[in-house]
Amino acid sequence: MNSVATGSHTPVLLTEAVQALVTQPDGFYVDGTFGRGGHARAVLQRLGPQGRLVAFDKDPQAVAAAAAIDDPRFTIRHAGFADMAAELSGMQSGMGADQGGAMAPVHGVLLDLGVSSPQIDDAARGFSFRHDAPLDMRMDTTRGETAAEYLARADMRDIEGVIRDFGEERFAGPIARAVVARRESGSAVRSTGELAALVAGAVKTREPGKDPATRTFQALRIHINAELEALQQGLRAALLLLAPGGRLVVISFHSLEDRIVKTFIAAESRDVVDRRAPMAPPRPLLLHALGRIKPGAGELAANPRARSAVLRVAERTAVPAGVRQ
Helix, strand or coil: CCCCCCCCCCCCCCCHHHHHHCCCCCCCCEECCCCCCCHHHHHHCCCCCEEEEEEECHHHHHHHHHHHHCCCEEEEECHHHHHHHHHHCCCCCCCCCCCCCCEEEEEEEEECCCHHHHHCCCCHHCCCCCCCCCCCCCCCCCCCCCCHHHHHHHHHHHHHHHHHHHHHCHHHHHHHHHHHHHCCCCCCEEHHHHHHHHHHHHHCCCCCCCCCCCHHHHHHHHHHCHHHHHHHHHHHHHHEEEEEEEEEEEEECHHHEEEEEEEHHHCCCCCCCCCCCCCCCCCCCCEEEEECCCCCHHHHHHHHHCCCCCCEEECCCCCCCCCCC
16 A cells, blocks of 8 residues: 555555565566555566566456556456465466476565555445445455354354454453344344444443444454465465565554564574474575565655554575475
8 A cells, every 4th residue: 555546545665565576677576465556566667578477366346457457567366365376376378387387486475465445445345334334344255255144143252252363352242242132133233334333332441543343343354354364375375486585575554464474484584493303404494584664754644544554574595405395
């Protein structure tokens, strides 16, 4: 979400992310979260004539927006980044394989996590409590359960766990009880406005400057889209795809995401000894952490939504010959 804006979406940490990502102008890059294409367009500006960029997005509206990019170096896939290894493997007969049938080396993977500004601002998507609309929250509107459908069938303990664990909401219990009580009265929560009002009644202590429904909406969105599971799968896929020297660049927007990224990079940035076979050589490190970047004061002033963003960069290491990963 910096200087390139697409529609109402302003890419955060755009310059920093693209500079960290593109180390070989004629390389092969993956944008795992196309959104409205701010990062993708900036990557294409840095690529040479032989460079290639494959983008992924679960949102059909994002895939439709990608049609505006008329560039033979660019391809869009309607899929989440958790599936990018399988998707790229399926493209081997086209742009994704070398003459020997092996996957072309990937020189960088970019993940810009969370929900985009157009998704939040489109009331019909159900991500925001600012407008009353059907309680949907799906990134991919062609499949899966909506937030309203989940709240209409889940038991109280499950709802409480989702709101507590994914929203870090200390009033998760009262909120879950209110959701179930309303459902049992014959009027299940169906809209964003209904849910926001219900949460407001259950949350007794307000955080200054924050709507009481913020944490609950975040938690339901993460759950409905299995975002944390997808992130873990996407990080493993990126590690599988990256060539030695290739960059992993991840922008996260809340502590749960950043913790997963930080832990993953740390775990893959150290030698691991198998305690079951202490005499065996340690598993070699696969990543080298290159740093953590936060938005500067200028970007924060221009785009308040950048305030929670964290960019982490790591580089794929070369594995010594004969060592199993």
